Amino acid sequence: MVVKLKGMEKLKNQTTSNFNINETDIYLRYTGRKKLVLVVLACLIILVAIVAVNAGSMNLNLYQVIQSILGNGSNVSDVVIWRIRLPRILAAIIAGAGLSVAGCVMQNNLRNPLASPSTLGISNAAAFGANLAIIVFGAGSISSTSTDAVTINNPYLVTVSAFICSMIATMVILLLARIRSFSPEAMVLSGVALSSLFSAGTILIQYFAQDFQIAAVVFWTFGDLGRIAWPEVSILTCLIGVAFIYFMSKRWDYNALDSGEETAKSLGVNVERVRQGGMFVSSLIAAVAVSFLGIIGFIGLVGPQIMRRIIGGDHRYLIPASALMGSLLLLISDTMARTMVSPVVLPVGAITSFFGAPLFLYLLVRGYQKK
Amino acid sequence: MILSVNELAFTYPSHSVLQKINFSICKGDFLAVLGVNGAGKSTLLKCINRVLKPCAGAVFIQNDEVGKLSQREIAKRIGYVAQRQESVCMTVYDAVLLGRKPYIQWEASKKDLEITHKALKMLELEEYSLRYLNELSGGEQQKVVIARALAQEPNLLLLDEPTSSLDLKNQLEVVKIIKRVVRNQQIGAVVSMHDLNLAIRFADKFLLLKNGEIFAAGGLEVMTPENIESVYSISVKVKEIDGIPVVVPV
Structure with missing residues (x-):
């Protein structure tokens, strides 16, 4: 099932051919290759970020971009680079990493390869919150700008409402799961139930809404990185940074959980506490990301799955690799969304799924053929 | 004395599983x-290392009550091999290194890698170290999980039917390895088994359970046809072939 790292066979053959090298040395060289994959991914992100900062409907050459970043740019290029492109690029890198790493931990904690930040109904809960804000509290209105037919006139109210609803969903699920010792089944099933409850709530609210309000809600639902400015980027960076350190501190526990609940317990892992913490932190990332950016699907599912097939299931490397792959996928998708039919910016959520799905299917088929 | 179990009992809400279990084993x-x-x-087995929490009684490992030790401390003293193994996408080396989990603070130390290497060598798994677990045969996988338990450097091994899914050759090989490790390392092993012939040939002590209670416990002398008949409800004869005791249903 795993697309092995190139050269692994060669390493293995050395076990028999070279008696001076023991298994530990071979293993260290093998993990060294995983580290190399991380470095390559990081370099790719930097490369795509450079392309992204130069791309857009306003034509700026590389010199103007560099001058702006160094603080010597013109007023126009400063606005484009500092207020539009850089926050957007950083948002893509950070949110992509957060969503993907949250998916990685959820797939482990729920023992389900289909788990992603939307599994526990967080996206639906956030969408319900946004509907509530726009339709019931009147945060959406019609505007006549050429690019957007509708605007959300009180984005903070929408964000706060979406966040509160997604955290309510998270807390209810975790409280319910607590009764059943945080079993994966209990969490997935209560997630499905709550998800459907929030969907029903959304439909009911929309039934009594006016056309422009529904248009505003639909507009909100399309994930869009353009909504984010420096304060939101800072919040996302702090949250996802802390979450990443937390996940890394639990990486051995996640590896043990992969070997089964009983084995993990026998290796000294407090299975319930690890699951409770993992699910809470990853749900928090999902809730904040969806509240700020709208629904961006597939990154949380496909990011960790791609890396699992390339570097295997060891969470010491899988967690950082998933984060990097999530950043790369969202950054590429957003750059495509901005440039494909410029000056129109396509919803990045659609692009991630549109290109992520075939890539994922390709890896899946290739993985099975290997087996 | 390595392990002492006193008046252990375990009950599910619907029915009682274990009652009044008392026994002890030495190095x-x-x-x-x-x-x-x-x-x-x-x-x-699960009550001994608190994978399940017993509802009464106490378990002592080297005179320390297991219930008062942290999960990490229990994991340093008791290695456990579950009945069923998950099919994991993990290399053999990583799987055995996981046995060092109770000792690892942030990253595996040089000592952890050395002990992993030693455990691989003990189970003759060196050449498989970079193979994925789910690509191995049942016998090889069983050896990997035993190696993982040994990497914990335990004083006691708990093995839940370690031979149930293995062919005849692998059954003998795995039990011989367990026997050798227990002797050489001077640790204890509590092994649940279905194969009476393997048990009578390799085990030093026997615990016959019937309806959650100890029916008989002791050395080879408790493995009488009468006791086996009472526990398994079938007639058997215990014979010796070339000096090896065998249990034959009749």
């Missing part, structure tokens, strides 16, 4: 836990 002892399906063998 180098290989204890076979025998009984029909549902007699409480697996539950007993």
